[in-house]
Amino acid sequence: MAEQTLNVPQLVVFIVLAFLGVRWYLRKPAAGSTRPTGQSHGVRIDPAQIDQVAQMFPQLDRRQIAWDLQRNGGNVSATTERVLTGRRLDTPPPSFNPPAPRAASTAQSATPAAKPTKPDLITRYNLASRVGVASEAAASDSASKPKAWSADRNERQANMQRKREEMILAARRKMEAQEKGKAKASGTSAS
Numbered sequence: 001m002a003e004q005t006l007n008v009p010q011l012v013v014f015i016v017l018a019f020l021g022v023r024w025y026l027r028k029p030a031a032g033s034t035r036p037t038g039q040s041h042g043v044r045i046d047p048a049q050i051d052q053v054a055q056m057f058p059q060l061d062r063r064q065i066a067w068d069l070q071r072n073g074g075n076v077s078a079t080t081e082r083v084l085t086g087r088r089l090d091t092p093p094p095s096f097n098p099p100a101p102r103a104a105s106t107a108q109s110a111t112p113a114a115k116p117t118k119p120d121l122i123t124r125y126n127l128a129s130r131v132g133v134a135s136e137a138a139a140s141d142s143a144s145k146p147k148a149w150s151a152d153r154n155e156r157q158a159n160m161q162r163k164r165e166e167m168i169l170a171a172r173r174k175m176e177a178q179e180k181g182k183a184k185a186s187g188t189s190a191s
Helices: 008-028 047-056 062-071 076-084 103-114 137-146 153-190
Strands: none
Touching: 047 062, 047 076, 062 076
């Protein structure tokens, strides 16, 4: 009569297969489960992440942003990339409840509104004295300046600063002309 025995390699293979079988069985979702895929991972979305995406894309619904962040594991860049490529965010199911905004985040969003805004370019570059200059004087001034590239670093910097100032002033004049044109158009249409 031959007696069968288990040797060590057979025992190790049996234990590994049993472990994998139990693991697979316990991971298998129930057939009646209605949990969304993002919630099954237990990802917790920070309201600051929703605020970050909502500030970049104010036209999007905060609930849709929260749903997309929940589904992609809280990856803000993936949600941003999805919006930038033109794909729409999915509509969340009615059972989805996004995290409520924190009181601190609403206080932070109110604080920047109270801060003074950055000054316009005229104020930033101290061009207020040159705003009233006529466009002919600016054109003759730009025609008298040399257009060649200079070997002197300071002269190049001065030329670049002068060109920047001229561009700012030209844009200002163009904007004023457009506003005057709109005012005239609205004034004639109202009459």
